[in-house]
Amino acid sequence: MGLRIAERWFEMRRVDDAITLLWEPHVVPLMRCNIWHVRGRDRDLLIDTGMGVASLREAARSLLEKPVTAVATHTHADHIGGHFEFADCLVHRAEAERLSEPRGRGSLRRDAFAADELAMLRRAGYEVAETLITALPHAGYALEDYRIRPARPTRIVEEGSIVDIGDRHFEVLHLPGHSPGSIGLWEAATGTLFSGDAVYDGPLLDELATSNIRDYVATMRRLRELPVTVVHAGHDPSFGRDRLVQLVDRYLKCRDRRIAS
Template sequence: MSPWFEQLRFGDGLVRLSEPHVHEILRSNVWWLRRTDRDVVVDAGLGVVALREAVPALFARDPLVVLSHAHLDHVGGAYEFRERAGHPADAAALAAGVPASLDGPELARLLGTEDVGADFPDVMIDALPEPGYDPAAYRVGAVTLTHPVEDGDRIDLGGRTLTVLHLPGHTPGSVALLEEHTGALYSGDVVYDGYLVDDLPESDVAAYRRSLEFLCGLDVSVVHPGHGRSLDRARLRDVARAYLRRTDEDGA
């Protein structure tokens, strides 16, 4: 496997891929679920290095990729998959080609976050994937969904299923996947162990609050998020409740 990616095996056919040379703001998780009938991949990384070249085994069973939402650090490699699932509310953004740059100030401008652009480094990677690589040439191309999914849809993996949960707020089409057999939730950027971002132009705080209120009552065993380490149910509730307190207009 290419040194650009780190691989962590969780057992039960679950593998996490991450990109250690990507700045933490964009360093996302690619979750690879190897199941009986087919494989499913949740999100597709930044796309600096082609997944097919770096991790060829990932494509051995022609997996379905499920895109948790339409941001560059989650859809950069989506074009490599024959079948791509995601929520229709993010389909137009994907089809237009999501805003993308490895230049920190330029990325802040494209995302509409110039006020926090000072937190972005000049370049969003700390190493080149190969000699001569030009970060200025980085782009994320247009992606068309082959499998639009809605809340409650089920993805059959052969004796095990993933249920789609539409949880808008971070983006209009943000989704999570619940594997009911194990109680595992693949949450994308709906929730992770950190400050939850709700100030992008496409974000909706009221919708985000409803999504997190729902998650507070969801019976899960573990959360595998779009960024950082996995969370247990107690930590999920802590993060969600902290967000709800922070965004409570009444200060309750």
């Protein structure tokens, strides 16, 4: 089966003066994460780094003028694949070890998932195609060569930690449920939340091996009370508070029903 060679691996779009969104158009939607570059006075943040199929550092070169901290909203493969390229990596205590573990052979084929995982993903609303990428990053690239390379956690955070980039500072919110060390970065001054996979405008996943439904419910209740202006999530388009409340309520309703039945 022949996949064509991509012209470029990452796309980027300026959101405002300080925030740029990068993404990987040739990764299937399930695994296509939002990579957020936030420019600060003293340093920048890269919130998540994608699959690690091609070099993010290279692709984002024009943005990377300052020291940069690579933030892991959590350590699922689609969010931390590029972390190894960055010397400064921030992660929650509960997933720090996971970030630094070699993961053996990776796979960019559907067989990366067990049959029951595929069934769960289908129930949630994701059809997983035979390959997880729809083009190759360069000629000669073999899907079998994909690896998630270990990164070095240099800043371990927990609930309430402050991430200060000079002219703006973010508070770490511990938002477990999707995974035990899921975090959000909350800027109260602007009502901006980088939410990772705690909430996004698509099918939420709370039955992964790393998930905990009880924690997820508590996280959603917490998010519902947050006075957000905008949520820049781990997947899918950004949204405001009204949509956040809708997504939370839809999740809680669906969970209550499933727990009851």
